[in-house]
Amino acid sequence: MPITIIVQKLRRLLRLAFEEADGPLPIFFVGLTIVAGMVDALSFLRLGEVFVANMTGNVVLLGFSISGVQGFSATAHLAALAAFILGAALGGRLVVAFGHHRGRLLAVVAAVKCGFAATAVCLSLLLAQPDAPELRYALIVLLATSMGLQNAGVRHLRMPDLTTTVLTTTITTFASDLSVAGATSKQLIRRILSVLLVFIGAAAGAVVLKLAGVTAVLILNLLLLASMAIGAFRLWSSREPWTR
Numbered sequence: 001m002p003i004t005i006i007v008q009k010l011r012r013l014l015r016l017a018f019e020e021a022d023g024p025l026p027i028f029f030v031g032l033t034i035v036a037g038m039v040d041a042l043s044f045l046r047l048g049e050v051f052v053a054n055m056t057g058n059v060v061l062l063g064f065s066i067s068g069v070q071g072f073s074a075t076a077h078l079a080a081l082a083a084f085i086l087g088a089a090l091g092g093r094l095v096v097a098f099g100h101h102r103g104r105l106l107a108v109v110a111a112v113k114c115g116f117a118a119t120a121v122c123l124s125l126l127l128a129q130p131d132a133p134e135l136r137y138a139l140i141v142l143l144a145t146s147m148g149l150q151n152a153g154v155r156h157l158r159m160p161d162l163t164t165t166v167l168t169t170t171i172t173t174f175a176s177d178l179s180v181a182g183a184t185s186k187q188l189i190r191r192i193l194s195v196l197l198v199f200i201g202a203a204a205g206a207v208v209l210k211l212a213g214v215t216a217v218l219i220l221n222l223l224l225l226a227s228m229a230i231g232a233f234r235l236w237s238s239r240e241p242w243t244r
Contacts, residue, residue, distance in 0.1 A: 037201020
């Protein structure tokens, strides 16, 4: 299917799922959700079965590793958790500074994430061995910090039913509301879209990783974030209602 047709269908779906009052935020949330799935695919498949976006998974896997189950690294899971917390704390500071304008907060979050992504790409290019332990932990810390920052920003931007990472609550709410007719069609579409986008990101990350390796996934991650940052900075001076 040509990429133009996919984009057209995505835009149509977004129009069905969101209100005009949301402004351009939904398309940015689509990108951030895909990024979350993609970096989790990279981290789990190549960095030692650790998540950088899904902290629930890390807590569970940390429990496995501490209990003596073979194949899991407590150090890696603790590093991801600590980095995620650090990123969320940094995101909180950005919310205080830029949270009065959603467009500016989005732009700054995307730009800082680009910095982390660019550093990850440089490290993967400079180190000759992609699976070297030092690169593994550096990537875990960089990606988890970036995702903590993203989650803090997304929490403040408040896009209902599109959280970019947390799917358990999304799936539960979808099934619960569907069974009692307690949700509008827009809400149901948003929840389905959220799950679908993480799936797409994870699948794309796994395919690129298999075909081209770690660096290729990191470059794709950087390109997606850079395009979002450029688009978001164009909204810096916007005074539309959605920015408040």
